Amino acid sequence: MFTITDTLICLISAVAFVNLLRMATPGQPGDWSGQQIRNPLMRNIYYRMIEDQRHREDTHSYWYEFDVSALPEDLREKFIGFHQDLETTQFLESCYEKADWIFTQLRHSLLRYILSWFMTSTSINGWLKRGSMFIFSRSQLDALLDIPTGWHWQAENMLDLGAGDGMVTSQLARYFDNVYATEISEIMVKRLQERGYRVLGISEWSDGTRVYDIISCLNLLDRCDRPISILHSIRQSLRRGSGRAIVAVVLPFKPYVEFGSTDHQPTECLHIEGKTFEEQTVSLIRHVFTPAGFTVEKFSKLPYLCEGDINKSFFVLYDAVFVLRPTDV
Template structure:
């Protein structure tokens, strides 16, 4: 008796997978996903209420979702991606596989949402932006038009190629904070839970962020779960953030009070957004829940 699936069975299984996905897509197309952006203000301290900025699904977010729906319908491309991924996973990280296959783009916020979080308009222009752990640069593009110089870092060599193709200046992860550059905005999006030394990165950010006017934008998936893809045998970080709490709101409060404040950062505003990524045959997109923090160096601290 063979365990090999017959062709009719495989075909019917594929059709069933696609059918379920299409029904799910229909539900999402008819939703504005307000629950992606909401928090329970009763679960955070009163002094943080005025710091919360409510965002909503906008046109750029909907455009990204439409691209996801369209790409999920490319049946043969999705089958090829699945086969290639199973082979490449033996010797490449998930991030590098996405870079090699030119798939898996992420969406954290739109350009309009970025402007709202920083309190700027279309005409605002500053000097230096660095996007740490920039991936393929699709999120970097949402910010790039507001800066004369756009720098990026990325561990994955495959993603470095894609970033260079997009015209960004790739800086080695060992030299971005060597003191040669001061940054007006530093974005650290979904990196602190994926790196070995998150506390050291935050200290480097503080030392290279422009005093007074500089802004740090941090995105962090909650509930928090650290997983180091590169340079870690057990995928656990060498430094732990020690985030406490059982809910999105509890962990958000703990991060602000027990991670950012002790390191000398002051909260400007925070929000909640969906962390979206392109899907596959079974789902058009994947979604996690990001807390977004806009921070500055506190006035009572000095650059170190």
């Protein structure tokens, strides 16, 4: 059995090993093969640092690739293509840095294993203050909302549904006098309140007492029990004439309900057809947003990035991001 001293020696050795790799040949974490490293922890760190170096030298153009020719003509002009900009690169750099915090990452791994017996993944991340997300940079958001560079645009109310720790919310918050959010996880609610956002109850945000200039629904439709009902509530809660919704959906679409479902399947199903990203994007527009009373103004494809762990600096999924307005406006 390992003693506390043995564990500390192992951890200190891991940190020393990481520092040794950093001082290795420029452009490569080391000159030896990872298979020669017997310790599993150190071997994982070695492979992760190799992968980080590869990502640092990559502009990830494939994250943004979208076959516009596969779209119907009426949708082609609404698509906006993006690339990895400075703000996205800075988020990735912070992920690489945090992955190198060996003691912190090992403590998180241990606590995550223990807490997983009685807490959801979302709540664990909130408690550990880890797993922050990144969807769009400020310049990408401005392009989606058609806000000219340098123009001071300000509105009254915004609402972020399922806001998590509020990091993505903060990209929108700068434009609004009042920032509202919803979140089921009690721990994430505390994180949002720490940022100064007002958290509304699940049935409170759509009770008709206030209207919103922007409602963001980011990566929620595939994680909630009643996505169709949420879309209808969004439509009814937007400011008439000027209100817009920003909706992001991970594709390929794979619904999984973390709260309020015993089998993790939603009560309301979104019937999204197609195998490719482009086909499912069109299906979302035709079979989900249009029947819910929305018209797409703009849309794009963006990487949905999440802070990683000791083995992987970040995780990436692919988002279809839409700006919607109620059809009757």
